[in-house]
Amino acid sequence: xxxxxxxxxxxxxxxxxxxxxxxxxxxxxxxxxxxxxxxxxxxxxxxxxxxxxxxxxxxxxxxxxxxxxxxxxxxxxxxxxxxxxxxxxxxxxxxxxxxxxxxxxxxxxxxxxxxxxxxxxxxxxxxxxxxxxxxxxxxxxxxxxxxxxxxxxxxxxxxxxxxxxxxxxxxxxxxxxxxxxxxxxxxxxxxxxxxxxxxxxxxxxxxxxxxxxxxxxxxxxxxxxxxxxxxxxxxxxxxxxxxxxxxxxxxxxxxxxxxxxxxxxxxxxxxxxxxxxxxxxxxxxxxxxxxxxxxxxxxxxxxxxxxxxxxxxxxxxxxxxxxxxxxxxxxxxxxxxxxxxxxxxxxxxxxxxx
Numbered sequence: 001x002x003x004x005x006x007x008x009x010x011x012x013x014x015x016x017x018x019x020x021x022x023x024x025x026x027x028x029x030x031x032x033x034x035x036x037x038x039x040x041x042x043x044x045x046x047x048x049x050x051x052x053x054x055x056x057x058x059x060x061x062x063x064x065x066x067x068x069x070x071x072x073x074x075x076x077x078x079x080x081x082x083x084x085x086x087x088x089x090x091x092x093x094x095x096x097x098x099x100x101x102x103x104x105x106x107x108x109x110x111x112x113x114x115x116x117x118x119x120x121x122x123x124x125x126x127x128x129x130x131x132x133x134x135x136x137x138x139x140x141x142x143x144x145x146x147x148x149x150x151x152x153x154x155x156x157x158x159x160x161x162x163x164x165x166x167x168x169x170x171x172x173x174x175x176x177x178x179x180x181x182x183x184x185x186x187x188x189x190x191x192x193x194x195x196x197x198x199x200x201x202x203x204x205x206x207x208x209x210x211x212x213x214x215x216x217x218x219x220x221x222x223x224x225x226x227x228x229x230x231x232x233x234x235x236x237x238x239x240x241x242x243x244x245x246x247x248x249x250x251x252x253x254x255x256x257x258x259x260x261x262x263x264x265x266x267x268x269x270x271x272x273x274x275x276x277x278x279x280x281x282x283x284x285x286x287x288x289x290x291x292x293x294x295x296x297x298x299x300x301x302x303x304x305x306x307x308x309x310x311x312x313x314x315x316x317x318x319x320x321x322x323x324x325x326x327x328x329x330x331x332x333x334x335x336x337x338x339x340x341x342x343x344x345x346x347x348x349x350x351x352x353x354x
Contacts, residue, residue, distance in 0.1 A: 029063040030095030032056050032076055040099055043078040044178065046208040048085070049326070049350045053208050071271075071322030072350060075180070075206045077165060083180055085206065102163070116193055121149040124193050125160050128186050128201050130168075131343030135226065138172040139345045147181075156191050160184040170345060173226060174212045174219035179344075181205045209349035224354060226346045229304035231339050234312075236325035239272040241265050251301040252279060262300060272321040276314045297332070310337035324350040 032040040039060025046053025047064065049072055056062045064074070074089035081099040089095065125147065130136040141147070146164045151157070166179040183204040189197045212219075227233050237247055243259045250259050264275040276298050285295070297314040304310070316332035327333060 026068055026090065027063055027065045028074060028089050028095065029061070029093075030097060032060045032062065032078070032097045032099065034081065034099050035101060040078050040081070043076055043099075044208065045074065045076050047072040047350075048075050048206045049209075050324075051209045051211065051349045051351055067351075068323065070324055070350070071320065071326040071328060072324075073206075075208070077178075077180060077206075079164070083182075083206065116151055118149060120193055121151065121158055122147065124158060124186065124195065125149055125184070127195065128198075129160075129184065129203055129344055131345040133343075133345065135170070135172040135222070136343050136345030138170065140169045140171075142167040142169060151193075153191055156188045158186040158188075158193065168344070171212075172219070172345065173223050173348070174215040175349070176210045176212065177344075178208045178210075179205050180207070203344070207347075223348060223352065226348055227352060227354075229308045229338065230342065230346070230348070231335060232325045232348060232350070232352070233304075234302065234325075234339070235321050235327050238263065238274065239265065239321040239323075239325065245306060247304065249303045249306065251303070252281075252298075253301070262298070268320075274319055274321060274327075276317050301337075304338070308338040310335055310339040312336075312339070326350050 030045075032043045032045070034040055039058065040056055041058050041060065043056040043060070043062075044053060045056060045062045045064055047066060047070060050070070052064060052066050052070075054062050054064050074086040074095070076084040076086070076097050076099070078099055080102055082102050084097050084099065086095065086097075122144065126141070127136070130139040130141075143164060143166060146162045147160055147166070148162065149158065149160045152159060160181065161184070162181045166177075166181055168177045168179055170177065181203065183202065186201040187199045188194075189199050234248060237243065241259060241263070243249060250257055250262055252262065261280070262277055264277060266273045266275075278295055279298055282295060297316055299311065299313045302310050302312055313334045313336075314332065315334075316329045319327050319329035319333070321327050
């Protein structure tokens with residue numbers, strides 16, 4: 001599942017999963033049926049945020065192979081039915097997935113004087129969702145007509161939904177993405193669509209990446225540039241405690257600190273267990289029983305190659321990272337600064353490799 005916040009921005013790819021650095025091939029198999037027991041033919045089955053997926057056979061069977069156990073949910077998507085998300089899919093060898101019909105709620109129509117046209121609302125939606133840089137501008141939502149946008153004056157929010165998965169072409173990076181949009185909003189400080197009045201925004205959903213048939217050298221270089229300094233880059237380096245002037249450097253406030261004073265990383269059952277260490281400058285709070293209470297989480301400033309500055313806020317003291325760089329607690333880890341500015345147009349699949 002992908003979750004994206006503006007101001008402080010966590011990205012959730014398939015979202016709370018455990019991982020393994022096991023390099024042996026792993027497979028997941030199962031059967032997908034509808035609520036009447038009939039096989040769901042051609043249903044999409046994939047690991048969220050990756051290029052790893054398949055479709056079900058005429059009997060509803062599927063098998064998905066991966067390089068080891070990865071930290072992504074298994075997503076089952078079928079037109080007209082509720083999407084099924086299976087966290088920790090490797091816990092069982094065989095999955096029997098029953099799909100339930102998607103109930104279409106009839107919206108209450110309230111006639112109000114709306115100064116914003118669909119064209120205006122779609123324009124700001126695409127800017128905040130896809131991005132305004134070259135990668136974002138090159139992205140095309142092929143089924144844009146399926147996006148339902150509306151403005152809530154009570155909350156000063158632009159909201160968007162889509163019954164069908166968004167089909168997005170990203171010629172800048174050479175991907176086509178199927179994105180199940182489950183939540184999107186932009187909150188404004190005033191009843192407006194001006195970007196300089198945005199308070200915060202979020203998009204949430206699951207994604208399956210597919211490469212174009214022919215990927216050019218230019219697209220490969222763009223992918224590499226999109227990876228450098230990204231959240232995916234950060235978590236992969238954090239898992240290996242790979243720091244330095246050619247990558248990421250860590251600050252607490254304005255003070256450059258040793259990464260070992262900020263994080264402790266251990267191998268645990270093939271995963272990387274990351275512990276966020278408390279700031280030694282902040283005194284511990286003592287409970288009524290006389291026990292020290294550790295503060296939850298910490299805020300760091302990170303620089304990439306001494307140029308790109310970001311802020312990362314950990315609202316958890318421990319989390320796991322898999323070999324792809326996917327973390328287990330993305331809803332408790334948020335980014336601002338340069339990393340917080342990146343949008344869908346710059347996103348890479350979790351299984352991206354140089």
